[in-house]
Amino acid sequence: DARVTQTPRHKVTEMGQEVTMRCQPILGHNTVFWYRQTMMQGLELLAYFRNRAPLDDSGMPKDRFSAEMPDATLATLKIQPSEPRDSAVYFCASGFGDYGYTFGSGTRLTVV
């Protein structure tokens, strides 16, 4: 089965450090999403791309977060500097068009 691959699965870092999360979308999918999930807020959309172009990143704190797709096989989400409130599970999802997105297994980030 095709899958969305996220790395790392877990990340523990100290406050102030840069964190980079990576996502390999399913081959052929042209839409990529980044979500954040916490117990308090549930799933929140941070950013999404279509054909590698950012369409919406209004859910992302611009001062510290950045999302890019350097090529069709890689999406990255960076946090610099990281803060304890960024601790969450970050999911990447990919799809083609507007239906049926496939989620990755997530990166569990802990900022201490």
Next chain:
Amino acid sequence: KNQVEQSPQSLIILEGKNCTLQCNYTVSPFSNLRWYKQDTGRGPVSLTIMTFSENTKSNGRYTATLDADTKQSSLHITASQLSDSASYICVVSKDTNAGKSTFGDGTTLTVKP
């Protein structure tokens, strides 16, 4: 107030029993509604997707219904199994713009032997 409200927040049932989860939404305009299953420590997995013109869709023991007039959806699970224990999330998309989706807070289902 969330534009997608799910109930109950949590539910415990015995293995083999049926259950129904509810999703009420106020999102407008409406494009599609999706139900996801999320196992602990995993990403959400799509169960069903329904557009405005569809009022029922099945995926194995999962059957979703949609009443676009009353803006209500339900997910019915038949003959529950221990592996059905998970969080079930309702997602409503505002239009064909994929990013315009609103997530419910989910219903946590526990199936006990």
